[in-house]
Amino acid sequence: MISPNSEENRVALVTGSGKGVGAGVIRVLTRAGIKCCINCNTNRTMADQLLEEVQSYGGEAFIYQADVTDPAQRKGMVDAVIEHYGKLDILVNNAAMQPNKFIDQYTEESFRWLWNINIGGYFHMVRECLPYLKESPQGRIINLSSVHGKRPATFDAGYATTKGAIRQFTRELALELLSTGITVNAIDLGGCKIEFKTGKAQFQTFHPLELNNPSWKRPDLTVMPEEVGHLIYYLCSKEGKAINGHGVRIDNGLLLT
Secondary structure (H helix, E strand, O other): OOOOOOOOOOEEEEOOOOOHHHHHHHHHHHHOOOEEEEEEOOOHHHHHHHHHHHHHOOOOEEEEEOOOOOHHHHHHHHHHHHHHHOOOOEEEEOOOOOOOOOHHHOOHHHHHHHHHHHHHHHHHHHHHHHHHHOOOOOOEEEEEEEHHHOOOOOOOHHHHHHHHHHHHHHHHHHHHOHHHOOEEEEEEEOOEOOOOOOOOOOOOOOOOHHHOOOOOOOOOOOEOHHHHHHHHHHHOOHHHOOOOOOEEEEOOOHHHO
16 A cells, blocks of 8 residues: 555656666656656557556556657646646656667668657657746656767667767756756656567677676676666656756666776
């Protein structure tokens, strides 16, 4: 059941939240009493299962199936949030793709598609939600980025480029919205345990031999989706209001290795 000390009467929209990281965020926010819109694009079955789970412990949410690259679908989703709950306090931009391709494997069309989702989706979701976030006494925008936006990883320059763009978008937006009271932060996420990558892209990476020390047993540095959710919950709280325009890394120390 929901805690009696829950954050009552707040509403969040989490894109790409039918599974994976987004689903973990939904679980944490709804357990805290925050009403949520679960957004999925292609996998409605997993979103339905998540909604059943949320309702089993007394959380409140609804599902809206939408492609964040489509203007009409974006608007329809935000309109549905306002129709359901009358307000919007939190936007979590999470919907993204990671093709895991080398640069010569991209086409002009596939790179444009990636850009339209990973940064275009974030940009336009903010534009769609901004009028309502400005009305909130505790407006929050969280952009899911990646450690790939900070350090080269020897694969997928296209994906890393979008994640670097998210970092700069976050900083610029935080400055632009400073007078509104809306805070804007990014999450620099390391490896996270999820069911599968959307599109089931093959993972490929190569490490120079000199970086491998066979005598060192590296622990499991995988982050859990709910751990991301708890970080986002703090950034969206009153106590987290002083954190603004930052990229907060959550990777179990992965970038140190």
